[in-house]
Amino acid sequence: MRFSYVSHLYCPKCSLTYDLNQVQHLCECGAPLLVEYDLTSMKENWKPSDLVGRRNDLWRYHELLPLQREENIVSMGEGMTPLVLMEKLGEDMEIPLLYMKDEGVIPTGTFKARGAAVGVSKAKELGVKELAMPTNGNAGAAWSLYAAKSGIASTIVMPVDAPMITRNECAVAGANLYLVNGLISDAGKIVAQAVKEHDLYDVSTLKEPYRIEGKKTMGLEIAEQLGWEVPDVILYPTGGGVGLIGIYKALKELQQLGWIGEKMPRLVAVQSDGCAPIVKAWQEGKTESEFWHDSETIAFGINVPKALGDFLVLQAVYETEGCAVSVNDRDVIEELKLISQKEGAFVCPEGAAAFLAARQLRKEGWIQATDQVVVLNTGAGIKYPNTVEVEIPRLNKEEKIGPKNVTLQ
Amino acid sequence: MRFSYVSHLYCPKCSLTYDLNQVQHLCECGAPLLVEYDLTSMKENWKPSDLVGRRNDLWRYHELLPLQREENIVSMGEGMTPLVLMEKLGEDMEIPLLYMKDEGVIPTGTFKARGAAVGVSKAKELGVKELAMPTNGNAGAAWSLYAAKSGIASTIVMPVDAPMITRNECAVAGANLYLVNGLISDAGKIVAQAVKEHDLYDVSTLKEPYRIEGKKTMGLEIAEQLGWEVPDVILYPTGGGVGLIGIYKALKELQQLGWIGEKMPRLVAVQSDGCAPIVKAWQEGKTESEFWHDSETIAFGINVPKALGDFLVLQAVYETEGCAVSVNDRDVIEELKLISQKEGAFVCPEGAAAFLAARQLRKEGWIQATDQVVVLNTGAGIKYPNTVEVEIPRLNKEEKIGPKNVTLQ
Structure with missing residues (x-):
């Protein structure tokens, strides 16, 4: 039994194919690359009952994920959400x-964990040492935490207006974190420049093919x-x-x-x-x-x-x-x-x-x-603690209150 | 097959027993009550393989939980954490x-969800209309959200210093929420008074026997x-x-x-x-x-x-x-x-x-x-966004950065 039936990468726009044993980003035509599997062979060897009793996270589907060796899994138990x-x-x-x-x-409280788990695991398999990305917050938090677990360094740039809590997540993970006075597109430009100058692994949305596989x-x-x-x-x-x-x-x-x-x-x-x-x-x-x-x-x-x-x-x-x-x-x-x-x-x-x-x-x-x-x-x-504005009555010690429909302050 | 093998309530201090088909709080001796099951009969009828293929949350153990009728389950998929x-x-x-x-x-981001899921479900089974509790924050958030789902009203009192985010959770759930200028013990006194005067269901820690069963x-x-x-x-x-x-x-x-x-x-x-x-x-x-x-x-x-x-x-x-x-x-x-x-x-x-x-x-x-x-x-x-203090460099558009170990601002 194969751990994964992953086959190669291909461009959904111009149909060029790429080897997945090397670091790949966009197709030379500029489009994102997708992962192809050997589904014919899988169909003969894999059936729903094989999933019974498997680990209760997204790695239960490892045959249909791009990781080739189990030991490269970087996981915190993500997936099989309610x-x-x-x-x-x-x-x-x-x-x-x-x-x-x-x-x-x-883990990390958003679906970004899925892309990060699979993306970081594959980056580890490819021997990546440092990744970089612009983010509106949650993706940066997830990728920097999974990167920390895998031992990969991360450089994250987010707008100053991104949710505050995601800053703390990146920082506590030990990421190389920056805020930019601008939008995610400005963060993207800064990251692109750093990627080019310092040979970092660019994990901007769809610029590597594995995040989709997690999602x-x-x-x-x-x-x-x-x-x-x-x-x-x-x-x-x-x-x-x-x-x-x-x-x-x-x-x-x-x-x-x-x-x-x-x-x-x-x-x-x-x-x-x-x-x-x-x-x-x-x-x-x-x-x-x-x-x-x-x-x-x-x-x-x-x-x-x-x-x-x-x-x-x-x-x-x-x-x-x-x-x-x-x-x-x-x-x-x-x-x-x-x-x-x-x-x-x-x-x-x-x-x-x-x-x-x-x-x-x-x-x-x-x-x-x-x-x-x-x-x-x-x-x-x-x-997103500030989505809802609340005003809550304050009591002094030993004040009295009533039930839901009888407020006695 | 029985849905639950729950038998009765008993006091771990003085051994008095209580009927679980009625609302019960502390034993008359002042100690918390515990739930007893008919384990002998269970042993004959329940085995680990019965769990295979069951729902992937804490309700998979329903035989060993105090709820007597499946339709009273109030669940958001809590349990089977990594x-x-x-x-x-x-x-x-x-x-x-x-x-x-x-x-x-x-759900709700803390283990308090377990106690709340089982406690609220049992409260629903007992016909409770409104519950009340003092809280340091997370329990109040979990109980008021599960109560909302079950249709039970909730009155929550927490110290002004409790984590900010838990206020929003209670408020967004529609709880009758108060802050008190004091500690959880002060909140407890206010709740105790309201419980007495308005016949609310007191779900303070261990004052009802079912939170333990969730935990x-x-x-x-x-x-x-x-x-x-x-x-x-x-x-x-x-x-x-x-x-x-x-x-x-x-x-x-x-x-x-x-x-x-x-x-x-x-x-x-x-x-x-x-x-x-x-x-x-x-x-x-x-x-x-x-x-x-x-x-x-x-x-x-x-x-x-x-x-x-x-x-x-x-x-x-x-x-x-x-x-x-x-x-x-x-x-x-x-x-x-x-x-x-x-x-x-x-x-x-x-x-x-x-x-x-x-x-x-x-x-x-x-x-x-x-x-x-x-x-x-x-x-x-x-x-707990404020546990870690972070200072993060701010960039202007088109500034340059380096990788992890080469910071160029």
């Missing part, structure tokens, strides 16, 4: 089969957790869109392996009204997006004006008969509160945006009452 | 078999994750001590079921030098602790000057030939940084304290190099 039926919220939205895939319940495990897990069936709709808050690309890739691979049938979920890319390049492109029937100027949203993770993988996101949406939809920030906050109060789940604003999109699509009839719907909550609300 | 080998840290401490049970990877699942999981073996040593940061009591209870139950052998791990209660009542009692060979005046520690969760269940904690320590040990705050911060840098795990200060205790006990020879050691990290470091 898939929770949202009964009361679903009732409120008139979507009885509404599920949350909760990516807050993972795709969300798709594998959803299928496994639903008994190797797929839902009718999956909604995903879309910035760089790596997760959506990954989920689509995972499901196509599972189809080729014969583990799931012909049916594909309709994939929905959710953005904010303040930064909706993918939505605009989809509305106009285009295959690539245009740079979104003066972007702004409280959902910091999806503030990405132009994604390198936009054409792959749009392809996944078109080919699954999905859609792209945007929501407004004010309503996102209201949805976030409602989710907490009905379901006890303190989700991140990006997750709340995706739930709100489900609500909108149900109202419009695009989602039907009989549809099974999975919403990705990409991180824990506790990483 | 048990991670800490290879580099273990090498540094000369404990090659050093493991972290990572309770940061759970004990940490013990069940450790045993299952190690293949129904127990480690040599388990270290647990001890405030109220419910987790330690629970782990001990779980392992005793597993022994009676014949799932594990005679061997018990030595249980270690870890406290801070600034609040070490259990350590003092253990050093003096006593069976109860005394109130610790002017307690202070950065590990807020273990700042408990006198625990209601102290006698149960001490019993667990004595009967397993464990020990109680305290550590100092300054060294805790250094350990926390080291854990992040070596293992990529941003743990909470309480967790770091327990790792530091392992280091101390290894130095003293109490832990041997061959011992298999499990340390409980009770929560995610991201819930």
Whole structure:
């Protein structure tokens, strides 16, 4: 039995192929590279029952991951996050089969851990000594922590406005961390320069091919957790869109392996009204997006004006008969509160945006009452303490209070 | 097959028994009540292989939990947290078999979710409409979120100094939240008064019997994750001590079921030098602790000057030939940084304290190099953003940087 059926790298744009035993970044045509597996041989040797009793994290799918030797795994137990039926919220939205895939319940508190675990493990296998990346916060936190565990040094540059807590995570991991008075695009330029001058391993979104492989495990897990069936709709808050690309890739691979049938979920890319390049492109029937100027949203993770993988996101949406939809920030906050109060789940604003999109699509009839719907909550609300403003009464010792509906201060 | 083999409640101090179909709090003698199961009948009908393929959270152990009807489960997928080998840290401490049970990877980000999930589910089964509790923060957050999901109202009182983020969690859950200018003991008095006047369900630590049952699942999981073996040593940061009591209870139950052998791990209660009542009692060979005046520690969760269940904690320590040990705050911060840098795990200060205790006990020879050691990290470091102070260089656009060891600003 092979540990991995990984075969080679290829360019989804121009079809050039690359050797995966060497460090590779973008294709010479400028597009991101994808990982190909020997699915024919896998199909003969791998079946769902092989997963029974395996480790309870994303490495249970090691045959379909790019790592070639088990000893290179860098893991903190990431993956197999809960898939929770949202009964009361679903009732409120008139979507009885509404599920949350909760990516807050993972090391570092966001889905970025998946890309980092697989990406850093592969970097270790390739002999990388130092990696570098620009980040809006959470990816930098995840990559610098996994890099620390693997013994790889990391250089991280983030905007001064990135969530405060992610600074501490990078710093405590011992990363070479910088803040930039600017946006992630400015951080990107600084990193690109350093990569060139100092021969660092560039792990910017989609500039190495393995992050997608980590993210795709969300798709594998959803299928496994639903008994190797797929839902009718999956909604995903879309910035760089790596997760959506990954989920689509995972499901196509599972189809080729014969583990799931012909049916594909309709994939929905959710953005904010303040930064909706993918939505605009989809509305106009285009295959690539245009740079979104003066972007702004409280959902910091999806503030990405132009994604390198936009054409792959749009392809996944078109080919699954999905859609792209945007929501407004004010309503996102209201949805976030409602989710907490009905379901006890303190989700991140990006997750709340995706739930709100489900609500909108149900109202419009695009989602039907009989549809099974999975919403990705990409991180824990506790990483964004200032999303919700609260005013709380203060008591002196021995003051009296009443129950919920009888406040006696 | 029975869903649960729960039998009745009993007092570990005076042996009185109570009916579990009614709301119960403390025994009339003032001691906390514990849950008893019909282990004889269970032993005949339940075996480890029954767990294969079950849901991947603490409810997989429903036969050994107090809920009588499955439909009362209030769950967000809590439990089956990672048990991670800490290879580099273990090498540094000369404990090659050093493991972290990572309770940061759970809804709400701390182990408090376990007690809340089981406690709230049972409250729902008992028909409770409103619960109340004093809290140092994390328990209040977990209970108010699970209560929200179950439809039970909650009244929470916490010290103004409790971690900021936990306020937001309670508030977003829609709890009836108050801050008190004082300590948790002051919050406790206010809650006690409200409970009495308004007939609320009191879920203060150990004042209802079901929180322990949630916490004990940490013990069940450790045993299952190690293949129904127990480690040599388990270290647990001890405030109220419910987790330690629970782990001990779980392992005793597993022994009676014949799932594990005679061997018990030595249980270690870890406290801070600034609040070490259990350590003092253990050093003096006593069976109860005394109130610790002017307690202070950065590990807020273990700042408990006198625990209601102290006698149960001490019993667990004595009967397993464990020990109680305290550590100092300054060294805790250094350990926390080291854990992040070596293992990529941003743990909470309480967790770091327990790792530091392992280091101390290894130095003293109490832990041997061959011992298999499990340390409980009770929560995610991201819930304590201010534990580590960081100073990060700021760049202007287009400034240059170097790699890790060549800083060029």
